[in-house]
Amino acid sequence: MQKKGMYSVEDILQIQQVSKKYWSKQAVRDISFTLGPGKIIGLLGSNGSGKTTIMKMIAGLAQPTSGKIAVYGNPVGVETKSLISFMPDQPLTESWMTVGDALRFYSDFFADFDQAKAERMLDFMKLSLADKVRSLSKGMSERLQLTLALSRKASLYLLDEPLGGVDPVARTRILNALVEFYEEDSSILISTHLVSDIERIFDEVIMVKNGEMVMHGNVEELRLQHGKSMDELFREVFAEC
Amino acid sequence: MTIEFDNNLPIYIQIMNYIKGEIVTGKLKPGDKIPSVRELASDLQINPNTVQRTFQELERETIVETRRGMGRYVTSEEGRIMTIKKEMAKDVLDRFIRGMRELGFQGEDIVAAVAESVGHEDAEKGDV
Structure with a gap:
């Protein structure tokens, strides 16, 4: 598969035996997986399981201690920045900004930012350009961050805890937006510990526990195999802690 | 939907x-x-x-x-739709029969129980 004139590789993301140590703390231990295009993947784990570290390493914001990460065959680095849109769990916007400023800020930073799509999404999210970022509720702020991240034309979207601290109504709106605005040739990796609300939009799930990958599979196959929901499997995996 | x-x-x-x-x-x-x-x-x-x-x-x-x-x-193809209907009916029946067997009913008893229930239903409808 040809993408943006680079290597012809079928997998969007390849992670090979990646480990990460912060001083003496082993955050991630020997993780390997690949992700294909056109998928929504859940990265599931409890707090401190290594989800954010994995996301940051894919985004190029943290260096693996060992192992390799490649996006369309390119090692993570300057070249892969334009292929990846990362939504961190801490907002990138400043408190003095309006929503309109935030959009301009993003479009200045990212050549692939699609202003028209961003405005359509804002409308869907019931946000307006004049809203002050400072006065947004937690749920509205998450909706803005998601709008900014998904309005870039990327191959891989990394959404770190997009549902954290968001009330059920806002959560539904975020899920609807994901289904509505997701581009089918890209993939979305979503980290979360809230599984039951979101499991219906996943193609695959990856479960990480204490920095190690304990499960990776197609959601429908896992349901067929275990006769259980992802939420139940998740609880089983983490009950052993 | x-x-x-x-x-x-x-x-x-x-x-x-x-x-x-x-x-x-x-x-x-x-x-x-x-x-x-x-x-x-x-x-x-x-x-x-x-x-x-x-x-x-x-x-x-x-x-x-x-x-x-x-x-x-x-x-x-209307024929195909009839087949689906039969397949779905078979699923319902299979599940029912399995349930009845688990309760200890045998072939004849199951048929009798069904006949009785259906009879009741029809009678109730007749009353209305």
Whole structure:
């Protein structure tokens, strides 16, 4: 598969035996997986399981201690920045900004930012350009961050805890937006510990526990195999802690 | 369209059964157009690939057919729809019979119990 004139590789993301140590703390231990295009993947784990570290390493914001990460065959680095849109769990916007400023800020930073799509999404999210970022509720702020991240034309979207601290109504709106605005040739990796609300939009799930990958599979196959929901499997995996 | 999903079962199978149900009860008629992947995915708030898989399976079972450039339609073969109805009836029966056997009923007793229940129902309807 040809993408943006680079290597012809079928997998969007390849992670090979990646480990990460912060001083003496082993955050991630020997993780390997690949992700294909056109998928929504859940990265599931409890707090401190290594989800954010994995996301940051894919985004190029943290260096693996060992192992390799490649996006369309390119090692993570300057070249892969334009292929990846990362939504961190801490907002990138400043408190003095309006929503309109935030959009301009993003479009200045990212050549692939699609202003028209961003405005359509804002409308869907019931946000307006004049809203002050400072006065947004937690749920509205998450909706803005998601709008900014998904309005870039990327191959891989990394959404770190997009549902954290968001009330059920806002959560539904975020899920609807994901289904509505997701581009089918890209993939979305979503980290979360809230599984039951979101499991219906996943193609695959990856479960990480204490920095190690304990499960990776197609959601429908896992349901067929275990006769259980992802939420139940998740609880089983983490009950052993 | 709304479906109460059970997350313990594959979603594509639940949508398949729902669509089959709509067809055998006549809510979807032979030759009716069915929604696109995108429409159904955002309607049901599920992954588009899951809907895609549902449609592939329905095509494989020749319940749905694709007309190039026009979309997907319910089969216009009435015979096929009768078969689906029979298959669905068989599923219901199998489950029922298994349940009755677990309760200790044998072949004749099951038939008698069914006949009695159906008789009651008809009598009640007669009273109204």
